[in-house]
Amino acid sequence: MATNPVSNTQSHLNKTANKVGFISLGCPKALVDSERILTQLRTEGYDIVPTYEDADIVVVNTCGFIDAAKQESLEAIGEALNENGKVIVTGCLGAQENDIREIHPGVLSVSGPAQYEQVLTAVHEHLPPKSEHDPFVDLVPPQGIKLTPRHYAYLKISEGCNHKCSFCIIPSMRGKLVSRPVGQVLDEAERLVKAGTKELLVVSQDTSAYGVDKKYAMDFWQGQPVKTRMKDMCEALGQLENVWVRLHYVYPYPHVDDIIPLMAEGKILPYLDIPFQHASPRILKLMKRPGDINNVLERIQKWRDICPDITIRSTFIVGFPGETEEEFQELLDFLEVAQLDRVGCFKYSPVEGASANELPAPVPEKVKEERLARFMAVQEAISAKKLQQKVGKIMTVLVDELYEDCALARSSADAPEIDGKVIIDEGFENLKEGQFVEVTIEAADQHDLFASVNS
DSSP states (O other): OOOOGGGGGOTTOOTTSOEEEEEEOSOHHHHHHHHHHHHHHHHTTOEEESSTTTOSEEEEEEOOSSHHHHHHHHHHHHHHHHHTSOEEEEEGGGGGHHHHHHHOTTOSEEOOTTOHHHHHHHHHHHSOOOTTOOTTTSOOOTTOOOSSOTTEEEEEOEEOOOOOOTTOOHHHHHOSOEEOOHHHHHHHHHHHHHTTOOEEEEEOSOGGGTTGGGTTOEEEETTEEEESSHHHHHHHHTTSSSOEEEEOSOOOOGGGGGGHHHHHTTSSOSEEEOOOBOSOHHHHHHHTSOOOHHHHHHHHHHHHHHOTTOEEEEEEEESOTTOOHHHHHHHHHHHHHHOOSEEEEEEOOOOTTOGGGGOSSOOOHHHHHHHHHHHHHHHHHHHHHHHHTTTTOEEEEEEEEEOSSOEEEEOTTOOTTTSOOEEEEESOTTOOTTOEEEEEEEEEOSSOEEEEEOO
């Protein structure tokens, strides 16, 4: 299939059960949607299979954030139709049903992001569950079906977003912010940890805004009152033992400052994923993003004063409509001063329905490419220098994968899929996936660290 994350869900295959193939595309938030659908399907007696030929029907959870993602989703739908013929489409691209049906009129059903009931209804209609299913025998684990390795899991705390960033159409796809009750979030986190999860990755469209829509309503967890608010949620998650808690997609509200002491105290990982997007005040205004870069630099220094070990990850866009060479240079200057630990960068890509498409002075594709290369050259030099400073240090890392000649692990500074690795090439023979181990950093390059296990 187009993706193969479903292979670890096959532990209870039943030859008589109806079988569903599942393709999950896009971001971790979409992955959580896929996990929820898969868990319900397994609860109802369906088996999840990793190949088209074994499937009675295929569900494709799409992404439609940028044109490249939209194209990938359309290709995945086409492949599933060609290989299987019975296809149900859901996810972000599902919000543009006409675009899908224009190219693939044979799909059985189309639904938008987080529309779980519509997906299940479509599966029931075209592949009714077998009557002999026994929920007391065909068990589903308490933590549900997960598409990540057992030792880490994404914990989605809300749906939607209230921002109106000019380059983004997520609010039109996923709607306005809807926060989950904090007791529900913490109960899920506790179940995951009891099932062996060693790292919880907190995700949403805007983690900082968690609870705003509920006016920070009081809820309960383990018999204690907890407010539906980011800081209170983080404090509660910090009570869970032997698990890393990592925050993603944090919008730079002032109250983010309140989370940094929790990192310094070791309650949650000293890691902040906060997309700044640009450094030019004018471009940020056009993006409809916060624009006080001097304030951002002051806050970064304050965070480092409180928590010297903090890792700051961010993402940026180059080639935004109207971006001049001088404004791009402002972005490079910001990188040099901010010295961020982990950075991703994207060329601006027009997205159908985004207001930024109407802005004047689009940047030529060749200039975008050149600016992206210059941006990455500056950041790679910063990254190489910062990683070199870790050589000789002792770190606790989490083992992800084992190979004949090494083990791949991650430190507190490394989120799965998007950051670097700690490559353990000495003393790794007796390690296990999902194990915390202490290592000494022996060498570094621009992205990864190389380590040996401490005896």
